[in-house]
Amino acid sequence: MxxxxxxxxxxxxxxxxxxxxxxxxxxxxxxxxxxxxxxxxxxxxxxxxxxxxxxxxxxxxxxxxxxxxxxxxxxxxxxxxxxxxxxxxxxxxxxxxxxxxxxxxxxxxxxxxxxxxxxxxVPELRLLINALLKAIPRMGYIALLMFVIFYIYAAVGSMFFHEINEVLWGDVSISMLTLFRIATFEDWTDVMYETMIVYPLSWIYYLTFIFLTAFIFLNMMVGTVLEVMSQEHEKFRAEQHGESAEGGEPASRAQIDNLEKQLQEIKVLLLENK
Missing domain, CATH: 1.20.120.350 (Voltage-gated potassium channels. Chain C)
Structure with a gap:
């Protein structure tokens, strides 16, 4: 049976x-x-x-x-x-x-x-999802830092620009929504030119905000995901070749090369003893 x-x-x-x-x-x-x-x-x-x-x-x-x-x-x-x-x-x-x-x-x-x-x-799709899930904790810290920057700029924008446009800068929460619009480049120049009529140097406010959010933080997010995806690809390739280290983690190429070198030395010693 x-x-x-x-x-x-x-x-x-x-x-x-x-x-x-x-x-x-x-x-x-x-x-x-x-x-x-x-x-x-x-x-x-x-x-x-x-x-x-x-x-x-x-x-x-x-x-x-x-x-x-x-x-x-x-x-x-x-x-x-x-x-x-x-x-x-x-x-x-x-x-x-x-x-x-x-x-x-x-x-x-x-x-x-x-x-x-x-x-x-599809294994490749599983690999992408696993990498994304593992990257979320690291991305959380970046998102927290982004929230702090958004909050600071929203508070500053609300203090200086609320009299210019109450709809866009009425309070901190509305200002954060306006900043999100600016970060996504949705007609952000219209918002900037409106405030530049009263504050000609307000373009510094917008450009520094865009530089921090759209360039620095976004690239940090992308870099985090790429790093985790690279690790997952290495792990997947090691599992495909049956390579594993202690604790179930994939063995690195350096560890494998070192092990092969040690085996070769043992083989030479055995031949000399014969």
Whole structure:
């Protein structure tokens, strides 16, 4: 019995790892996205019936695909330790909810989120999302510093410019919204020229603010994301080649070269002793 189970598990694992099967899964996910878009148009009753039938077929396929992945996993308890597996399970189970009654809104939302399963299927997309999630804590400190700069400039702008335009500079909160508009370059020159009529040197205020936010802080954000993405790419490449250091962290190239050098020295010593 155990041999049959192992044999079936091996076959399911081969199916799950098959590029053809992965391609079919991606194609079905894209089909699901097209079905969601098609339902937003005014269609005939026959077309709606066909779409509902295809939606049921897609849901059944996703349930079968998730079952294959689950039973192909050697250790079932480790299957749900992966956040992506939990995400897929929630989406698939939610898709099985009938799209009628009080649960119609939840069912529709979960069917829309089925498109996100493309991220869990494609390793490169998972790599990007993992890098973005890991970069968020570092980006939080940059965002906090940006908030401080926004607040200082908003307070200064409200004190000097509120009499010029109460709508844009009435208080600190409104001034922060105006500064956000300036930081995104949305007709910011109109705001600047309006205040320059009363304060000719107010252009210094705007240019220094834009220099800090649009150039320095934005580049810091981009640099943080790129750094984390580089680390994730190195980790992914190490996992692909089976390279790992103690504690589950990927081994660096220097560590591998050093280990190979030590092995070569041991080999030379063994040959000399013979």
């Amino acid at each position: 155990s041999r049959l189970i192992l044999s079936a598990q091996r076959q399911l694992s081969n199916i799950d790892d098959s590029k053809i099967f992965q391609g079919i899964v991606i194609a079905v996910i894209l089909l699901s996205a097209l079905l969601i878009g098609a339902k937003t148009h005014n269609l005939s009753a026959n077309a709606i019936a066909v779409l509902l039938l295809m939606d049921v077929a897609v849901t059944v396929f996703f349930a079968i695909e998730l079952s294959i992945r689950f039973f192909a996993c050697p250790e079932k308890k480790y299957f749900f330790k992966s956040g992506w597996n939990i995400f897929d399970t929630v989406i698939v189970i939610g898709s099985l909810v009938p799209s009628g009654g009080s649960g119609i809104l939840l069912a529709r939302l979960l069917r829309v989120f089925r498109v996100l399963r493309l991220i869990s299927i």
